[in-house]
Amino acid sequence: MELIQQMLSGEKRACARLITSVENNPEEAEKILRKIYKFTGNASIIGITGPPGAGKSTLTDKIVKSLVGEGKKVGIIAVDPTSPYSGGSILGDRIRMQDLALNPKVFIRSMGTRGQLGGLSKYTKNALKILDAAGYDYIIIETVGVGQSEVDIVKAADTIVMVMVPGLGDDIQSIKAGIMEIGDIFAINKSDLFGADRTATEVNMMLDLAASVERRPPVVKVTASKNEGIDELVTEIKKHIDYLKDSGKLEERRRSNMELEITELIEYELKKIVISNITSENKLKSEVDKVINKEKNMYEVRDEFLKTIKE
Ligand SMILES: Nc1nc2c(ncn2[C@@H]2O[C@H](COP(=O)(O)OP(=O)(O)O)[C@@H](O)[C@H]2O)c(=O)[nH]1
Numbered sequence: 676m677e678l679i680q681q682m683l684s685g686e687k688r689a690c691a692r693l694i695t696s697v698e699n700n701p702e703e704a705e706k707i708l709r710k711i712y713k714f715t716g717n718a719s720i721i722g723i724t725g726p727p728g729a730g731k732s733t734l735t736d737k738i739v740k741s742l743v744g745e746g747k748k749v750g751i752i753a754v755d756p757t758s759p760y761s762g763g764s765i766l767g768d769r770i771r772m773q774d775l776a777l778n779p780k781v782f783i784r785s786m787g788t789r790g791q792l793g794g795l796s797k798y799t800k801n802a803l804k805i806l807d808a809a810g811y812d813y814i815i816i817e818t819v820g821v822g823q824s825e826v827d828i829v830k831a832a833d834t835i836v837m838v839m840v841p842g843l844g845d846d847i848q849s850i851k852a853g854i855m856e857i858g859d860i861f862a863i864n865k866s867d868l869f870g871a872d873r874t875a876t877e878v879n880m881m882l883d884l885a886a887s888v889e890r891r892p893p894v895v896k897v898t899a900s901k902n903e904g905i906d907e908l909v910t911e912i913k914k915h916i917d918y919l920k921d922s923g924k925l926e927e928r929r930r931s932n933m934e935l936e937i938t939e940l941i942e943y944e945l946k947k948i949v950i951s952n953i954t955s956e957n958k959l960k961s962e963v964d965k966v967i968n969k970e971k972n973m974y975e976v977r978d979e980f981l982k983t984i985k986e
């Protein structure tokens with residue numbers, strides 16, 4: 676496919692069109708991914724997550740500028756499930772990042788939850804693979820750290836930056852319960868505001884209690900809107916990437932992600948087979964009658980059914 680050749684040679688438009696194909700058409704997606712798969716695996720993937728309004732987009736913008744300043748190519752996938760494409764914070768993100776979008780070394784894709792066939796997390800992962808194959812050195816995924824699907828998305832990242840802000844108070848406790856443990860680096864943004872030191876202390880205390888001995892996540896104070904602390908944050912991101920590589924954890928993580936992905940692909944096809952088998956001959960209905968009438972139990976029905984599809 677010509678489009679793939681253009682994408683591999685770094686054309687942004689080809690990249691955008693391929694991502695759109697992957698989004699709209701599962702069969703097309705598979706065709707594309709089969710072809711580009713061997714070109715993936717080189718990008719460092721950074722997840723930026725945290726509560727709405729924490730400054731994730733502002734921070735992403737500054738991190739990207741810093742990386743681009745070193746001559747790197749950076750892709751951004753901004754996921755905000757609460758906003759449709761054309762409104763809300765997505766639009767805000769777009770305006771804020773407009774100067775970045777014009778940079779030939781930067782690719783930006785904003786997406787809502789609307790219309791992604793096969794689920795947002797799967798789609799995001801496919802978009803990631805395209806950017807990876809297209810030669811982006813870093814790919815940043817920005818997600819609102821609220822629900823399970825966002826956690827699933829951000830888990831595709833090698834390095835996860837948790838963005839916190841002063842004055843979260845009790846929220847830190849609730850965030851801790853679900854999401855704290857996935858943070859590799861903690862960025863306390865809006866350090867120009869009152870309470871930043873206290874938030875940093877609280878996060879530090881929590882990490883001292885909770886973190887594994889192997890690697891204790893660093894806490895970095897930043898003020899994204901004033902471009903302060905960004906170099907230190909970027910340094911920590913790079914240190915984490917090196918740590919993953921040197922310790923073998925990167926390979927481990929990618930292996931386990933790949934295991935999961937292959938398992939999901941198989942599960943998906945098996946489910947299709949099972950469902951078409953059950954519904955095709957109204958088999959299930961008559962079996963349900965038997966179970967209701969105590970002629971059989973449900974395990975017998977299951978075993979009999981599995982026997983028929985194994986043959
Ligand atoms: N005071 C202060 N405001 C900030 C800082 N960084 C971002 N903001 C503001 O916080 C608001 C939300 O920022 P945004 O990047 O859209 O947050 P997101 O929802 O996490 O992506 C915007 O009005 C930003 O200008 C900061 O370091 N200090």
Ligand SMILES: [Mg+2]
Nearest residue numbers: 731732764768
């Ligand atoms: Mg944002």
